[in-house]
Amino acid sequence: MDKEMGKLDVKSIFHPKWWLIVVGAIFTIIALLTFMNGEESAKTAWGDDYTANDVFYEKAWSSNVLWVAIIALASGFLIEGRALSIIAMAVSGGFILSFILQNLANGDLGYGYLEPANAAPGMVAAAGLLLSGYLHLEDE
Amino acid sequence: MDAIKQYMQPKWWLTGVGGLFTIFMLLTYAEIMNAAETGWGADYTANDAFYEKAWAATYLVIAIICVVSGQFVEGRSQAILAMTIGGGNILNFILVFLAAGDLEYGFTENPANWAPPMIMATGLLLSGYLHLEEE
Numbered sequence: 001m002d003k004e005m006g007k008l009d010v011k012s013i014f015h016p017k018w019w020l021i022v023v024g025a026i027f028t029i030i031a032l033l034t035f036m037n038g039e040e041s042a043k044t045a046w047g048d049d050y051t052a053n054d055v056f057y058e059k060a061w062s063s064n065v066l067w068v069a070i071i072a073l074a075s076g077f078l079i080e081g082r083a084l085s086i087i088a089m090a091v092s093g094g095f096i097l098s099f100i101l102q103n104l105a106n107g108d109l110g111y112g113y114l115e116p117a118n119a120a121p122g123m124v125a126a127a128g129l130l131l132s133g134y135l136h137l138e139d140e
Numbered sequence: 141m142d143a144i145k146q147y148m149q150p151k152w153w154l155t156g157v158g159g160l161f162t163i164f165m166l167l168t169y170a171e172i173m174n175a176a177e178t179g180w181g182a183d184y185t186a187n188d189a190f191y192e193k194a195w196a197a198t199y200l201v202i203a204i205i206c207v208v209s210g211q212f213v214e215g216r217s218q219a220i221l222a223m224t225i226g227g228g229n230i231l232n233f234i235l236v237f238l239a240a241g242d243l244e245y246g247f248t249e250n251p252a253n254w255a256p257p258m259i260m261a262t263g264l265l266l267s268g269y270l271h272l273e274e275e
Contacts, residue, residue: 035235046187052243053180057191059239064198066235067228071205074224083217090208094201101169101200105193109186 014132016088017076023125024072027065034062045112068095081139088133092126099123148267150222151210157225157260158206165203168196178253179246202228219271226264233258 034041041058042050068091075087099119106114113119167173175192176184202225209221233254240248247253 035239038239051185051187053185053188054191056239056241056243056245057188057195060236061191061195061198063232063235063239064195064202067232068198068201068205070228070231071202071221071224074220078220079213079217083213086208086212087205087221090205091201094204097204098197098201101197102194105169105190105197107190109190111190111194 011135014128014135016084016129016132016136017080019129019132020072020076020084020088020091023129024069024076026125027069028073031062031066031069035059035066038062044118046110047112082137085133085136085139088129089137092129092133095122095126096130099126145270148263148270150218150264150267150271151214153260153264153267154206154210154218154222154225156210157264158203158208158210160260161199161203161206165196165200169193169200175247181246215274216272219268219274222264222268223272224268226261226266226268229257229261229264233261 038055038059039050041062042054045058046054071087072091075084075091079087099122103114164173168175171189171193175196176188179192180188205221206225209218209225213221237248
């Protein structure tokens with residue numbers, strides 16, 4: 001019985017609806033701040049000797065992150081059941097794959113946002129989303 | 141109207157757009173298509189090449205969401221996702237244009253590069269809208 005209760009608690013905490021809404025809201029804020037402060041983002045990424053191209057890419061890349069965040073928010077608010085779980089898993093699985101590819105592309109360039117301290121919160125969010133989708137995959 | 145609805149099925153628009161995006165992003169990431177050179181000409185930097193690959197990796201997330209939505213989601217949920225992805229693409233396009241400003245970035249300067257994704261975004265948006273009342 002206690003084991004069953006424990007399972008219920010984990011499923012309640014990891015509900016894809018709330019994970020999608022919270023992760024979507026946080027990434028919406030981060031993406032908008034990055035877009036509005038492209039110079040600061042480029043400075044964090046490369047130090048003082050960043051270029052105008054770096055600023056452009058920080059803004060352009062953040063607008064893609066905003067796009068994914070909007071998908072997460074819309075899914076959390078407007079979709080239910082198994083579809084919601086599938087989207088939570090697709091968003092998080094895609095994000096983890098994207099992170100691996102970005103690290104491989106980075107090589108020894110030393111891009112600041114891929115340092116462990118900067119990357120960890122995004123990875124925690126992705127892992128939570130993935131787990132929430134998996135745990136509710138049988139929902140109607 | 142029924143004929144338009146028949147051709148504008150979100151299932152196939154999501155799967156088709158997702159499939160095309162996946163192919164283009166993998167070609168970009170593998171540098172079979174040199175996006176940095178298209179963007180800035182032959183004198184692009186290592187940072188430009190990194191950003192193009194990292195950006196392609198983020199597009200790949202959206203391509204995966206498109207394919208998964210097309211193949212594993214149905215009805216109204218699928219229509220909502222098609223509208224969100226199509227609308228998000230148009231917003232993304234506007235923001236990238238604003239970010240590019242007067243840098244003369246190849247992908248925003250040449251309509252041949254940006255028109256096809258905009259047609260796909262419009263198709264996705266319309267397909268979702270036309271099927272929004274489905275169960």
